[in-house]
Amino acid sequence: MLLQAFFDVFQFNVIGILILGVISGIAIGSLPGLTATMGVALLLPLTFGMSAVTGVLLLIGIYFGAIYGGSISAILINTPGTPSAAATTMDGYPLAQQGHAKKALMVSTISSGVGGTISVFFLIFFAPILADWALEFSAAESFALAIFGLSIITSIAGESMVKGLITGVAGLLIATMGLDPVSGFPRFTFGEVNLMNGLNFIPVMIGLFAASEAFKSMESINFQDKVKVTLNKAGLKWPEFKRIIPTILRSTGLGTFIGMIPAAGGDVASFVSYNEAKRFSKKPEEFGKGALEGISAPEAANNATTGGAMIPLLTLGIPGDAVTAVLLGAFLVQGLQPGPLLFQNHGEVVYALFIGMILANLLIIICGLSGIRLFVKVLDVPKKYLTPTILVLCVIGSYALNNNFFDVWVMMISGIVGYFMQRYGFPASPVILALILGPMAESNLRRALVMSEGSYSIFFTRPIACTLIILAILTLFTPLFRYLWNNHKKRKANSEAI
Amino acid sequence: MKTAEQIASFIVMILAVAVYAMTLQFPSLEGFETGPAFFPKMLSIVFFILGVLLFLQSFRSSNDKLPEKMRDALIIMVLMLVYLYLVTLLGFNISTPIILVIFLAFLKVRTWYSYIALPIGVTFFVYLIFQVFLGVPIPEGAMFG
Numbered sequence: 001m002l003l004q005a006f007f008d009v010f011q012f013n014v015i016g017i018l019i020l021g022v023i024s025g026i027a028i029g030s031l032p033g034l035t036a037t038m039g040v041a042l043l044l045p046l047t048f049g050m051s052a053v054t055g056v057l058l059l060i061g062i063y064f065g066a067i068y069g070g071s072i073s074a075i076l077i078n079t080p081g082t083p084s085a086a087a088t089t090m091d092g093y094p095l096a097q098q099g100h101a102k103k104a105l106m107v108s109t110i111s112s113g114v115g116g117t118i119s120v121f122f123l124i125f126f127a128p129i130l131a132d133w134a135l136e137f138s139a140a141e142s143f144a145l146a147i148f149g150l151s152i153i154t155s156i157a158g159e160s161m162v163k164g165l166i167t168g169v170a171g172l173l174i175a176t177m178g179l180d181p182v183s184g185f186p187r188f189t190f191g192e193v194n195l196m197n198g199l200n201f202i203p204v205m206i207g208l209f210a211a212s213e214a215f216k217s218m219e220s221i222n223f224q225d226k227v228k229v230t231l232n233k234a235g236l237k238w239p240e241f242k243r244i245i246p247t248i249l250r251s252t253g254l255g256t257f258i259g260m261i262p263a264a265g266g267d268v269a270s271f272v273s274y275n276e277a278k279r280f281s282k283k284p285e286e287f288g289k290g291a292l293e294g295i296s297a298p299e300a301a302n303n304a305t306t307g308g309a310m311i312p313l314l315t316l317g318i319p320g321d322a323v324t325a326v327l328l329g330a331f332l333v334q335g336l337q338p339g340p341l342l343f344q345n346h347g348e349v350v351y352a353l354f355i356g357m358i359l360a361n362l363l364i365i366i367c368g369l370s371g372i373r374l375f376v377k378v379l380d381v382p383k384k385y386l387t388p389t390i391l392v393l394c395v396i397g398s399y400a401l402n403n404n405f406f407d408v409w410v411m412m413i414s415g416i417v418g419y420f421m422q423r424y425g426f427p428a429s430p431v432i433l434a435l436i437l438g439p440m441a442e443s444n445l446r447r448a449l450v451m452s453e454g455s456y457s458i459f460f461t462r463p464i465a466c467t468l469i470i471l472a473i474l475t476l477f478t479p480l481f482r483y484l485w486n487n488h489k490k491r492k493a494n495s496e497a498i
Numbered sequence: 499m500k501t502a503e504q505i506a507s508f509i510v511m512i513l514a515v516a517v518y519a520m521t522l523q524f525p526s527l528e529g530f531e532t533g534p535a536f537f538p539k540m541l542s543i544v545f546f547i548l549g550v551l552l553f554l555q556s557f558r559s560s561n562d563k564l565p566e567k568m569r570d571a572l573i574i575m576v577l578m579l580v581y582l583y584l585v586t587l588l589g590f591n592i593s594t595p596i597i598l599v600i601f602l603a604f605l606k607v608r609t610w611y612s613y614i615a616l617p618i619g620v621t622f623f624v625y626l627i628f629q630v631f632l633g634v635p636i637p638e639g640a641m642f643g
Binding site: 162172182216220389391393396399400409416423424425426450 | 502503513517520527534536537538541542544545548549551567571573574575578581582590597601602607612620624628634635636
């Protein structure tokens with residue numbers, strides 16, 4: 001059966017389709033506004049005429065490629081191409097600004113490919129066991145996971161914790177706009193039809209990251225156009241790579257696990273891994289200034305979620321997120337019903353998919369590394385041409401999402417607000433984190449409280465939920481204590497000096 | 499920075515009060531422990547406290563002024579608003595080259611061929627990728643739609 005699967009995959013047209021998928025995926029992922037979900041959904045009709053293995057592998061190539069591709073624009077122009085690359089901007093962009101764009105891209109490429117490949121092995125060996133475990137996640141655990149994700153805000157807040165918390169809570173409040181998930185009551189919609197489903201976070205993200213950065217670059221564009229980032233040709237060195245291996249492995253584990261949980265995908269995984277990498281690091285102060293671990297953690301994690309997300313899809317037939325839901329559709333079109341029976345009835349297809357997934361991840365490394373020289377050319381383009389182009393792409397990117405011009409206004413307002421936030425030291429990442437996790441936190445909190453008839457003990461009597469909540473509290477308060485402790489020491493030193 | 503933080507803290511507090519007031523009008527759910535107001539109300543209280551903390555913190559911030567170079571950024575924002583209005587009116591394919599020429603002129607680009615290459619190149623690239631390759635419609639504008 002395994003041999004048959006090999007023959008199914010190692011055919012000229014299958015490999016060709018896979019390469020095509022990965023390259024289009026990378027391109028789609030690197031364009032802000034085009035997400036992995038959209039790429040897979042847009043090209044789904046193309047697979048109708050293909051064989052099962054070819055068709056599904058094309059979409060898998062796009063899915064994996066897009067998740068990686070998001071990091072390219074995150075690193076080069078501070079614009080996460082996909083939501084899951086939002087965490088990558090925090091260290092990727094500073095590193096590129098220091099001239100190490102090549103190194104940054106190498107780290108993200110290798111971390112993505114390695115993370116993705118290992119997660120496929122997880123999928124192959126642990127699919128049945130892990131699937132059982134993830135099924136135990138109910139509302140209480142999902143709420144705890146969301147809170148754990150949100151607790152990271154204090155670590156990514158930057159210079160002022162209060163400002164970070166303010167933008168985080170503001171994001172949570174924005175996330176409550178639209179129909180209430182339990183009762184369907186329209187909240188803060190002001191009678192605007194477009195707000196019924198709440199604010200889509202992708203236009204907000206494009207505005208806060210890309211448009212505001214473009215506005216900011218206007219401040220200096222007429223004065224110092226000559227001062228360009230000098231591109232350092234140095235790539236990733238072996239000792240540096242050795243240093244990030246533990247980060248890649250840890251993030252891969254986290255990513256695979258988070259990918260498995262329904263409704264938590266690459267965006268959650270990348271923020272969680274970023275924070276864990278920072279916590280485990282001997283030099284946490286380097287994070288946010290261009291730490292290699294800060295790039296490799298989110299990138300390994302978000303590509304690892306791909307293998308993780310395939311676990312419930314293939315073994316149980318449950319799509320964990322929007323992309324896998326579209327993939328489920330592709331399976332069904334081919335007459336394959338994912339679930340326990342898929343392994344029994346169509347074993348050769350499953351194995352062919354496993355082999356194809358590993359290949360797709362290797363292709364990411366090959367295409368990514370050979371494309372770096374092409375990608376970094378973006379930095380050579382003078383800001384006078386790049387900035388107007390980015391602004392136009394912001395407009396079309398936020399429009400393309402739902403073909404709705406309302407989203408473009410959302411992007412524009414977020415861009416203006418983001419410009420002033422940046423100017424006065426209010427970080428943008430907590431807003432995005434809150435927009436992603438807010439709805440997950442609220443609906444699961446309320447569902448859990450319904451289950452427990454209003455008792456909060458449900459979060460402490462269930463072991464997984466309780467562990468996650470304790471971790472969240474630790475994550476939330478560690479930076480605070482460290483801050484107070486440092487202040488205390490400083491004051492003590494000052495008084496002794498006097 | 500100090501003044502800006504104090505203004506920001508007032509904005510936060512006012513927003514928090516406004517959100518809290520709005521949640522008071524949300525209906526409660528029969529048979530459920532928590533209604534639609536539960537989560538936003540809780541958040542608005544936290545938001546208010548954070549606003550107060552920011553206000554207190556602002557006294558420790560330095561008074562020094564930031565270098566004022568906001569003018570160009572503000573002009574670009576206004577130009578972008580004009581652009582968005584143009585897109586709703588004339589559509590993407592016509593407004594984009596127009597606004598790009600204006601941007602280039604504002605940025606004092608001197609090479610004449612950039613005024614042709616960039617506007618046409620960008621518009622064509624977007625058209626090719628979004629409309630032809632991916633089949634995503636681009637805004638057509640009220641005059642043609």
